[in-house]
Amino acid sequence: MTPKELALAAAKALDSKKGQDIKVLETGHLTTLADYFVICTATSTTQVKALADTCEKMLKDLGEAPHHVEGHREGGWILLDFSAVVVHVFMDETRKFYGLERLWSDATEVDISDIVLPNG
Numbered sequence: 001m002t003p004k005e006l007a008l009a010a011a012k013a014l015d016s017k018k019g020q021d022i023k024v025l026e027t028g029h030l031t032t033l034a035d036y037f038v039i040c041t042a043t044s045t046t047q048v049k050a051l052a053d054t055c056e057k058m059l060k061d062l063g064e065a066p067h068h069v070e071g072h073r074e075g076g077w078i079l080l081d082f083s084a085v086v087v088h089v090f091m092d093e094t095r096k097f098y099g100l101e102r103l104w105s106d107a108t109e110v111d112i113s114d115i116v117l118p119n120g
Contacts, residue, residue: 003028003084006064007036008115010080010087013058014040015116019051019089022116025100025107034086037107039100041092045075051089052078059085 001009007024014022019040028035038055042048056066059082068081076094080087088100 001062001064003035004110006059006062006082006085007038007110008112009058009062010038010055010082010085011040011112012115013055014038014051014087014089017047017051017054019047021095022112023101024110024112025104026110027104027107028084029108030104030106034081035084036086036110037100037104038085038087039095040087040089041095042089043092045091048075048078048089048091052080052087055087055089056080 011022011024019042021041023039025037026035027033027037040051042051064082066080066082069078071078076091078089
């Protein structure tokens with residue numbers, strides 16, 4: 001599976017659990033950290049965990065287990081590192097604090113309108 005396909009699968013998984021403001025950013029031309037960042041907002045700490053668990057399960061089912069998971073204890077943010085794809089699930093306030101879209105403003109946003117619900 002290509003990194004882009006993995007990123008899109010992650011976005012679809014997040015959307016399936018009603019993740020909000022899902023973004024897929026192509027970052028491979030800017031950094032060696034990852035080819036894609038997938039960013040999502042949750043409405044509660046319970047949803048943060050549910051979104052991360054669903055995303056992790058879907059990608060594992062596709063043959064990609066995360067190499068690193070960070071943030072479970074804090075509850076306001078979880079990072080799933082699949083090497084070429086890094087998934088960030090944030091509470092709204094935490095997402096605004098880290099401002100990844102601002103930090104990676106040179107990244108190319110991938111059109112995911114055909115796989116996520118509007119306003120999802």
